[in-house]
Amino acid sequence: MFKLIGAIAGYLLFGFWGGLLGFFAGSFFDRMRALGSGGMNPLQNAMRQAVFLETVFLSMGKLAKADGQVSQSEIEHVEQFMQKLGMTAEHRSQAIALFKRGADPAFDIGPTCQRFMSVCGHTKDLKQMLLVYLIVMALADGQFHPAEEVLLAEIAGHLGYDQAAFRQLLDMVLNQAHFGGGQADTVAALDDAYKALGVTKDSTDAEIKRAYRKLMSQYHPDKLMGQGVPEDMIAMATEQAKEIQLAHDLIKKSRNI
Secondary structure (H helix, E strand, O other): OHHHHHHHHHHHHHOHHHHHHHHHHHHHHHHHHHHOOOOOOHHHHHHHHHHHHHHHHHHHHHHHOOOOOOOHHHHHHHHHHHHHHOOOHHHHHHHHHHHHHHHOOOOOOHHHHHHHHHHHOOOHHHHHHHHHHHHHHHOOOOOOOHHHHHHHHHHHHHOOOOHHHHHHHHHHHHHHHHHOOOOOOOHHHHHHHHHHHOOOOOOOHHHHHHHHHHHHHHOOHHHHHHHOOOHHHHHHHHHHHHHHHHHHHHHHHHHOO
8 A cells, every 4th residue: 555655656746766766665664564563764765775776777778788789688687677576667668768878888887876875885785786686687698798797897896896806796696697507516516616605615614604604694585675675676686595505505515514
């Protein structure tokens, strides 16, 4: 009920993003009423969600065009994303407009990242989830173009990541993706598993366990929703968590722990 009221009121007052903000705020109130609890500022949380989505669509457009051509698989990836969000036809058209704006070669991603940082920058997991989602987007066409990596490094820099931290996150996500359909018990798969957790073969069992728990905590649905990740984007985080689990299981099997 609240999300419908919020969406209508927000749209009438402030247009598309006002409607989206109102929808998220209303959804938050609905969840809190159902749970009988409070504690978070729903307007602040909804603002983070709206800015998060705006940044995602603009960045996806910029990323899709980074190699010079927007592929059909990248377009389908965006379409699937909008379907998962349950966007109305009008909201879809606005989101597509953002994507196209981001795909304009003249578009500067810097101000978008600055806005994101002003609203979401204090939350480390939101910054990481944005980068993780964009890395997954870059893999949508089955290739990882050098121009896409350059752009991702630029975005990461705007978000406060140095090259070493970005490289580590990139290696982790790329290797986590190898476990999407399961992995055979091979030497190469084991190497990927260590990289997926951000550890090495020389890491102790305790270090591996800490790395695994830290990653699983970062992808926990309740934690991400509380920090501003839209509810419909949690599914992507769940998939990442499954890949991390598979990688950890393979390491445990190889070490008999």
